[in-house]
Amino acid sequence: MRHLIFCGNGCFFLCLEVRKSNIFEAVKESVTTRQAAEYYGVQVGRNGMACCPFHDDKHPSMKIDHRFHCFGCQADGDVIDFTARLFSLSSKEAALKLAEDFSVHYDAKGHDPPRRRPVKRKISEELRYRQAEQKCFRVLCNYLHLLERWKDEYAPQSPEDELDICWIFSCPAAWRNVLPWSLSMEKR
Numbered sequence: 001m002r003h004l005i006f007c008g009n010g011c012f013f014l015c016l017e018v019r020k021s022n023i024f025e026a027v028k029e030s031v032t033t034r035q036a037a038e039y040y041g042v043q044v045g046r047n048g049m050a051c052c053p054f055h056d057d058k059h060p061s062m063k064i065d066h067r068f069h070c071f072g073c074q075a076d077g078d079v080i081d082f083t084a085r086l087f088s089l090s091s092k093e094a095a096l097k098l099a100e101d102f103s104v105h106y107d108a109k110g111h112d113p114p115r116r117r118p119v120k121r122k123i124s125e126e127l128r129y130r131q132a133e134q135k136c137f138r139v140l141c142n143y144l145h146l147l148e149r150w151k152d153e154y155a156p157q158s159p160e161d162e163l164d165i166c167w168i169f170s171c172p173a174a175w176r177n178v179l180p181w182s183l184s185m186e187k188r
């Protein structure tokens with residue numbers, strides 16, 4: 001075995017050169033599902049949890065380590081299953097793609113060596129869209145929680161209290177009374 005440093009997508013990976021006749025075994029021994037997931041754009045938290053790319057996941061419900069398991073949709077398997085499903089490939093195509101992307105070497109008896117395939121950049125209009133959607137959802141949820149907190153924390157305690165701008169933002173019902181210009185805008 002030899003160690004190779006492979007740089008891809010701004011990240012460094014430690015790759016093992018594995019002499020195995022079976023590409024499936026070589027790939028599974030050299031690449032964890034977590035490494036592949038991160039390489040293909042799935043954000044994995046320190047605790048190994050990620051939003052599942054296989055169902056409409058709003059909160060991380062997929063555990064990704066050497067293998068993966070989703071507690072939401074029950075998707076489960078190894079790095080080849082993960083990659084095959086992510087790119088809609090057969091198991092063989094997924095193994096070849098992983099071997100190429102992570103520079104995994106194997107004895108190619110009976111197997112064609114991996115060639116440059118256009119599949120790689122096909123990744124993921126869909127995945128990118130889903131990640132952007134999840135990010136927007138998180139941002140809006142955080143904003144909503146902030147407004148809910150402001151609504152309690154900055155609420156006036158008596159009619160004489162000066163109104164706090166945070167409370168005004170968090171309480172649209174107050175706008176009509178507090179901001180006379182909003183009425184004049186509505187009349188236009």
Ligand SMILES: [Zn+2]
Binds near residue numbers: 054
């Ligand atoms: Zn899932």
